[in-house]
Amino acid sequence: MLGKPLGGATINPDPTGQYGGLVWGPRHSVAFGSDDDGDDVPELCDNLQDLMPQEGEDRSDAADVYLRVLDRCIELAAASVAERMLLPGEPVPSVSDVEQAVALASLVCKSAEAVERFLAFCEQQAHDLLPPHGPIIMALSIVLKIRRTLTGAEIDDVxxxxxxxLQLAAERRRRAEWRKAELVAERFRAACDHADTAALPRSAPDRVR
Incomplete structure (x- = not known):
């Protein structure tokens, strides 16, 4: 959705109950039995909190952190938004996703109210970004239900x-519409030719008769 590469996705639940499904980046391989991401996100955010710019300080050096927080919170919100697109009712919130989103938002927000509004903004962003790609989301959900786990390359292939x-279908519709326009133009041209012929003056012998 945001142009970032994926390592894969699974809908197989974690045997220890940590998650019911998972999407991970290229360097994260938890679905295949190992986890090379040792830092817990809330703990990492706590460690970063003291390093973030304080009031009145220049924030340009931390711009990449602010952008990363925004992108990651949109990604986390997108899970629930996609579920609403595909399934009836409200999705069951992922505790870990909520914890991560709150911890990340707290890095760039100064109050609980600001965190709430920031996360609402991220959810709206996800809601704006996903619907135009509904057919792709539906295709991925169908393949994922069948395969259970997909690598990043397999996701890209789907x-x-x-x-x-979709492009082929659009091209076929375009050609059908173009052919329809051609037929309308041909009928219009034929009607004009008939009208021109009828309007021509008759020859002298015809007038005598």
Whole structure:
């Protein structure tokens, strides 16, 4: 959604109950039996809190942190937004996703109210970004239900195949509409030719008769 590479996704629940499904980046391989991301996000955010710019301080050096927080919170919100697109009712919130989002937002917000509004903004961003890609999300959900786990390359392949199909369908519609326009133009031209012929003056012998 935000142009970042994926390592994979799974809907297989974690045996220890840590998650019911997971999407991870290229360096994160928890779905395949190992986890190379040792830092817990809330703990990491606590460690970063003292390093963030204070009131009145220049924030340019921390701009990448602010951007990363925004992108990550949109990604976390997108899970619930996508579930609402595909499933009836309200999705069951992921405790870990909520904890991560709150911890990340707290890095760039000064109050609990600001955190709430920031996360609402991120959810709205996800809501604005996802619907135009509904067919792709539906295709991924179908394949994921069948395969249970997909690598990043397999996800890219599903997306590419779906996009190609959508483009082909759009091209067929365009050609059908163009052909329809051609037929309308031909009928209009024929009607004009008939009208011109009928309007021509008759020859002298015809007038005598």
């Amino acid at each position: 997306i590419a195949t779906t996009v190609a199909g």
